[in-house]
Amino acid sequence: MQRFRVKQNLLLVNSGTRILLRNVTAFTSQEAHTKTIDKHKKVESELYVAPFAKAQIGTFFQERPSLGNHYKEDQTLQSYLKRHIPPDIFTSKVEPDLHNFGQRVTSEIVDLGQQCDVELPYVEHFDPWGQRIDRLVTCPAWKKMHDISAEEGIISIAYNREIGEYSRLHQMAKVYLFASFSGLYSCPIAMTDGAAKIVENLATEYPWLKERAFGHLTSRQPGQFWTSGQWMTERKGGSDVANGTETVAIPQEDGSFRLHGYKWFSSATDADITFTLARVVGKDGQTTKGTRGLSLFYVEVHNADGSLNNIQIQKLKNKLGTKQVPTAELLLDGTIAHKVSDEGRGVASISNMLTLSRIHNAFASASAMRRVVNTARDYSTRRSAFGSVLKNYSLHVQTLARLEVEVRGATLLTLEAARLLGREDVGTATEHEQMLLRLLTPLAKLYTAKQAMSVVSEGLESFGGQGYIEDTGLPGLLRDAQVLPIWEGTTNVLSLDVQRALMKTKGRALQVWHDDIICRVESAGQHTELSQAAETVAKSASFIIDFAQRHSDVLDKAARDFAYSLSRTFIGALLVQHAVESGLDPTDIYAAQRWCEKDLTPVITNQSRRHFSSNSADLDFQLLFKNYHDQGRL
Template structure:
């Protein structure tokens, strides 16, 4: 409140004085002589500024992550891993986060020509982006997994570190995902291509910034992303020295400042023909620049103008005689990239869980600072209820991420059982598709918790939502991955689904003596049985039901992970409460929709009629 010195001043402020020029001047003189201060006058814009949310150490705050590590990592490794994660958790909230903000302010751009008209296609990135390259090497964000210093837990350690890094990475996490996948490919084919271990693998896994390489993944062409068998038009022409030249157009290629790339192409036979479909695809290794530092017969046509991930250079590339080397058997290109796809999907899952954790942490802190209607937000039960629901989703996503990473680590060092391999194959597409959807919901809700500030670009909050949208698209959309889940089950002749069921039973057994978890455990057990029964009796409906089926598998497995965590000796009351709340939801939407006749031919026809009701071009149907 402020005070004014006279009745005339009060009348002016209250609008009850005829404001002639002379009267106003007289009042102003009176105010100046009496040293009365009015708000919002001249340069005074008021004393209040909203306190922004603040990041603390992102590892020490993460109870779910810390508990999971304590449950699984042997004590001889745990202390060293935790120490590094705590140090890194501080960095991602400070200097690394500042670099990510700079990457957003300084997006990449393309210089097609030099001052004299020569085509150079020079990609210019922010110094902050280049610094993130060096940090990625120094922190071992790829190296950790391949040094295998911590045996089977090396991969889990690496993914936990990437999980902390992702929201502050300025999207440098994208080239790291493809680099990780490239290293995995080279490691898997080293017996056939030993030269690649020296040429590329040692650089992809280096901790020396001057040696560290990143890799691209150039699979998407104009005809579409997931359908590489029908969409790949790039051809490969054999050269006398055994290399190939590639000729094609890559329509969506991310991280174009990478040093190398793997790509699919169709080798030409002696008649200049190719084999169409999957059987005609082979995998090729190429380096982006030649020995003189010039582009390897690659023309960068344009940079993509994207909804999000603006920090990340994504381009359309014309390959016009690009030198490359075939590294798979003829017709085995898609099989050869399976390791890369598995890893990039797990990276995608990690990014989704990390984004959820970041927005929840920010919203939680903001609730202790923002006052409305006479109280801070944390004192309003409805607001805390909303944050709690976000927290439940986040913890489930995090546990799914860590569990898949743990299984991959066992496969890395060849100690995974056949049961675990089948489980990993099934869980990878499930984790990617479901966490992508969770992320969009949680981050959107998180922005809403900031009110209008959540919509202001200057706060750095909208970027989280824009960047998260790609996580439902990269490495396969929800429907594509749902069908991949069915392929995993079919290819294993049902063994993957049986492994899924058995693993859930094992996890639930840990809660057998916990009365607080009895109801939740029984619901998950019933859900797992329902899924098995549905798959057995409704094989003909599975493709139509694939999305709901994948959701049912995901929710049920996440329920078992939450219960297992809540039943451990490291658990808190919050872990128990999280498991209880998660299991209140419909764990098997596939069963619920089936009961409503959602997968019948009549439903198919009705869906089509509904979607195209009023469509003005029936000739195209």
């Protein structure tokens, strides 16, 4: 008769008594063994088996959040586009494309974006034989984002203009859907859009440039599509390019130039082309200082053989976030370039690029907010705590609803800027609209960026501990959002830019802003639910006009609060108008009401508290520097 050894561990629980049988060993016959197994099965069927016994890790796993069609679930986006795009165009061209793209975003692009966040770019400085090559390596998902951008026409839609002035709005709606899922590929897309605009504007004066680059920048064929960099920042850094640009351009006999300089912050280093600023070296070997010395240059990053165009990648930046974007310090050592502006007109020539990159920044902010709120909303239907799912707790829903109001306001502000830009693209924008766009561009960028930081942070909190776990992909949203108030001008720099826009038009731009707001809210007065919100917005606009006229001497000190006041009041007008023109949907009315309950005019509030007085300025200084260790610098 066959005999064999049986070993097993059993943890049995019965009537509160725990019995652990470790390595139970017995020599038995096959028949006896079978009886033993049957007996154990009977015991196990009668007794509770502890869930964490042996290799078991428990029976509960938190359900991950899921997103539906990112376009279909966005009521504000759909309603705005329906209001402003003719029905036949919207139904036949825009909506089907956005519906399909909204599905692609959450079914394919989201995973590629996550891969970009994990497989970060790096540089191979030397080949195996010691030759310097500075080969930038990016992951397959990053390259796939390039192809998707071309296929979806995220640049070409705006420049083919198949639907005229609505083309820009269509394009920016896709940017809005794409940005927060794209693994930060929205960054090179923004710079490519700016480059395409520069090339288009210079087509008459530099026809060779359009022939060479425009078709590539606006192609829907992945193999033909080029992206562009924007290499402006140098070691002295920041927005002060007039005093910070040290790169020089040496004229060559063939009409080209050789650039020598150090670009300290060059985003999207894997771009095909770039635009950059430099100072032309005169026959006397001298350059002109300040803004008057800066000219704009077109550079192709690689030579025909694929090698870099006399460019050395010194290092990739080790950033807080946006690590997916290869941002480098570059040495330009004889880089071949072509001047594409009148000498000394470089800054003026990049104004359109700055406008576009700032609007893209605003859309990235709105996109980040929309993604985190939509994800948190879905999670609230899945996560249980204290006996119920989160959506059943009114406090949790109230918190997310407040975030939703912020997202809707940001979405309307950015879409309105895109609508005006589309009219400017095709030459139909009125002087009124052009001035309004000039004002809205810095306002939209600065205000939505600060909103994004707040909303994304609060949004992560709504996930509890999971919002802090890298594997979920959620913490990256907050890290990446931190760059939004910094890229393309900090909040203070753009607040002062708003002041310049007002001064350049001698106050007319502010009057246009006021009149535009009054026009938007007039129709709401007859609707009881919106009358209070409309009245609040109108009064706020008048208060701001009065402040600017009576306190022009403190506008520099008040610039930040003034910009916030302009932004909040304008968003209030947009929300009120949207509620009326979208059919008085109760949620649109509620969003407008909630927005207008906040302090729309912090500049008035803080003026009443004497925050802008000379005494307050002195106290601010003392508060900050009283115990500063290096008093010799004061």
